[in-house]
Amino acid sequence: NAGVTQTPKFQVLKTGQSMTLQCAQDMNHNSMYWYRQDPGMGLRLIYYSASEGTTDKGEVPNGYNVSRLNKREFSLRLESAAPSQTSVYFCASTNPRGSPLHFGNGTRLTVT
């Protein structure tokens, strides 16, 4: 099993450009997440999806949009990238009731 797959692995954007980060899981999980990781700040939740068709804001949703396309896929879109969005982005999935999160390998995004 591939688990959680994120694309791309690396991306450099200029301020104002847009892009979509893709995430897919093959574990039949209901819940999916987008986190960002910045030095000294741990993992901060951007958006969460409990099931297909539902999304919920996390701690830091401003500047991002998400789409839960189906049970497998959960994408994160930056409409107008800003240098403050330079970060490592992790997608994760799980089944509910406190089960462990399974993380993808991350996308390293730099906005210049």
Place this chain on the structure above:
Amino acid sequence: GQQVMQIPQYQHVQEGEDFTTYCNSSTTLSNIQWYKQRPGGHPVFLIQLVKSGEVKKQKRLTFQFGEAKKNSSLHITATQTTDVGTYFCAGPYTDSWGKFQFGAGTQVVVTP
């Protein structure tokens, strides 16, 4: 709002020594999870604690959940170079059990 705090932020350990990292929540948690992230990698689930006062061991790692379910600790004995990485605790949001809030992590550096 709900906060999950970890101390220390950095831990330099001589190989063979013991150390402890602590996790404190501003609210009572239904459960707490611990993750390890190797340099350049993604977080990987280590363990989940659910019961008040629970203690679990994984080889040289001992995890404890406080009696009030507001704090937790990870104790590593006889540290090895394979223990290098960042250790995160995570607890569910009280208003949404499906969402997890992570602490800032303890970065562990091991000196041979």
